[in-house]
Amino acid sequence: MGKNLREPLLKLLIEQKEGYISGEEISQRLICSRTAIWKHINELRSEGYQIEAKPKAGYRLVYRPDRVAPEELIPHLSTTSIGRAVRYQRSVPSTQSLAHEWAKEGAQEGSLYLTEEQTAGRGRMGRIWHSPTHSGIWMSLILRPPIPLNQSPQLTLLTSVAITRALRKQTNLPIQIKWPNDLLIHGKKVCGILTELRGEQDQVHYVVQGIGINVNATESVWPEELRPIATSLAIEGGRTFSRPELIGAICGELETLYDGYLSYGFTPIRILWEEYAGMLGQEVTARTGQGSVKGIAKGLAETGALLLETHTGVQTIFSSDIEW
Amino acid sequence: MKMHEIRELIRLVDESKIEEFELENDGTKVLIKKAIAGAKEVSIMPLAPEASPAPAAPTHAPSSVEVPVEEPVKKVEEPVKEEVDSDASLHKIVSPMVGTFYRSPSPDSDPYANSGDRVDEKSVVCIVEAMKLMNEIEAEVRGEIVKVLAENGQLVEYGQPLFLVKVD
Numbered sequence: 466m467g468k469n470l471r472e473p474l475l476k477l478l479i480e481q482k483e484g485y486i487s488g489e490e491i492s493q494r495l496i497c498s499r500t501a502i503w504k505h506i507n508e509l510r511s512e513g514y515q516i517e518a519k520p521k522a523g524y525r526l527v528y529r530p531d532r533v534a535p536e537e538l539i540p541h542l543s544t545t546s547i548g549r550a551v552r553y554q555r556s557v558p559s560t561q562s563l564a565h566e567w568a569k570e571g572a573q574e575g576s577l578y579l580t581e582e583q584t585a586g587r588g589r590m591g592r593i594w595h596s597p598t599h600s601g602i603w604m605s606l607i608l609r610p611p612i613p614l615n616q617s618p619q620l621t622l623l624t625s626v627a628i629t630r631a632l633r634k635q636t637n638l639p640i641q642i643k644w645p646n647d648l649l650i651h652g653k654k655v656c657g658i659l660t661e662l663r664g665e666q667d668q669v670h671y672v673v674q675g676i677g678i679n680v681n682a683t684e685s686v687w688p689e690e691l692r693p694i695a696t697s698l699a700i701e702g703g704r705t706f707s708r709p710e711l712i713g714a715i716c717g718e719l720e721t722l723y724d725g726y727l728s729y730g731f732t733p734i735r736i737l738w739e740e741y742a743g744m745l746g747q748e749v750t751a752r753t754g755q756g757s758v759k760g761i762a763k764g765l766a767e768t769g770a771l772l773l774e775t776h777t778g779v780q781t782i783f784s785s786d787i788e789w
Numbered sequence: 790m791k792m793h794e795i796r797e798l799i800r801l802v803d804e805s806k807i808e809e810f811e812l813e814n815d816g817t818k819v820l821i822k823k824a825i826a827g828a829k830e831v832s833i834m835p836l837a838p839e840a841s842p843a844p845a846a847p848t849h850a851p852s853s854v855e856v857p858v859e860e861p862v863k864k865v866e867e868p869v870k871e872e873v874d875s876d877a878s879l880h881k882i883v884s885p886m887v888g889t890f891y892r893s894p895s896p897d898s899d900p901y902a903n904s905g906d907r908v909d910e911k912s913v914v915c916i917v918e919a920m921k922l923m924n925e926i927e928a929e930v931r932g933e934i935v936k937v938l939a940e941n942g943q944l945v946e947y948g949q950p951l952f953l954v955k956v957d
Binding site: 589590591592614615617618619620621622644645646658659660661662663664665666667672721725729732733736737740753754755769770783784 | 794797798801807810812813814883885886887888889891894895896897898918919920921922923924925927929941942943944947
């Protein structure tokens with residue numbers, strides 16, 4: 466039993482809504498002792514759940530904290546691999562670093578590291594990713610794709626498409642993708658993806674994708690310099706969103722697209738990406754280590770590289786920061 | 790989904806070995822099936838409210854994806870190439886993909902590996918980035934870095950030598 470009791474117990478309490486459920490009924494339905502129930506009720510309380518215990522009536526859930534713990538996520542999962550193995554801690558330095566360690570220990574495909582808060586969340590090239598407590602989705606996903614290593618950059622586009630689809634369905638907000646994988650609403654960043662790979666010349670050992678989504682954040686939780694360039698689903702939507710529900714939806718879209726990608730290749734992903742990319746047909750600037758190039762964003766090459774029509778012809782951009 | 794995209798899909802499926810192809814997108818589902826004689830059937834239907842399961846995986850490998858090494862934004866020179874080729878006893882760590890070469894994890898941190906540094910198989914020696922995928926390149930051999938062959942921030946080609954290592 467142990468930890469596995471917590472999720473069905475919470476489910477029973479949630480199902481009762483305003484009513485009570487007796488200790489005896491819980492004990493029969495979960496096939497466990499009354500002492501075990503009491504122990505798990507107290508554990509839930511220590512996580513912030515308020516559970517009323519009334520003699521003769523039983524237990525009643527009074528308050529449910531906003532958490533992304535496995536027992537809150539599992540009811541929203543419809544997948545077979547993505548998100549089926551979960552590690553969760555209330556606060557961590559960085560889910561990305563912990564997921565790397567987990568992957569080296571042999572974590573299975575689709576394993577997900579979740580937290581409420583990162584104290585040293587990171588982006589590319591040592592940049593900081595602000596992850597204030599309970600205000601967003603801060604998670605790292607482990608994949609072991611059986612693809613040649615030089616195709617692996619396509620995964621960044623795949624994940625941006627999956628998250629866009631999930632968030633559009635759940636929020637109806639006009640989320641767009643900036644090449645290759647930033648998610649924007651009205652030009653402001655709502656989601657960043659950090660993809661890190663370990664492999665050999667032609668073989669991928671594992672990929673860790675760090676996904677940071679500003680969900681219920683208000684501007685006040687961000688440092689001054691981020692406010693003009695960042696936004697959250699709540700700021701744009703005018704209401705808060707359930708983070709476990711969003712994570713469940715993202716896992717679902719990811720699994721569908723990832724399975725499709727492994728079976729049929731990149732073309733379906735490319736077509737979807739182009740549909741969600743607001744920048745196509747517009748003039749953008751591509752900054753690289755060797756200077757910047759202006760051109761019209763035309764679409765994606767079959768590799769996932771950006772096709773940029775410049776005055777000297779169409780250039781294929783593999784690596785660049787895009788200004789749009 | 791736009792008509793030209795559906796047309797393109799049909800063309801791509803037609804050219805491939807794929808026999809059946811299903812795609813869901815914003816409430817539209819496209820199903821393309823090839824008949825044995827080579828004829829195609831395309832059906833487009835609105836989706837049921839509940840999400841349909843992932844398409845079943847065929848047994849063949851994802852052979853439809855082809856990744857040619859394309860011309861990069863700027864051609865990178867390889868000034869030490871001849872020298873590299875002449876010293877066959879040294880191990881070359883080469884780039885596994887087209888991308889930007891980074892010597893350190895962040896602009897203000899020390900390089901992963903300098904000339905004279907000892908490395909083993911699992912030592913990360915650099916990052917090659919493409920489409921924001923950060924590929925941490927391991928030495929894959931045990932020995933001493935003799936030369937760094939690419940500049941920080943430089944665009945590198947598939948197979949381009951990045952480091953020379955004197956293997957133990």
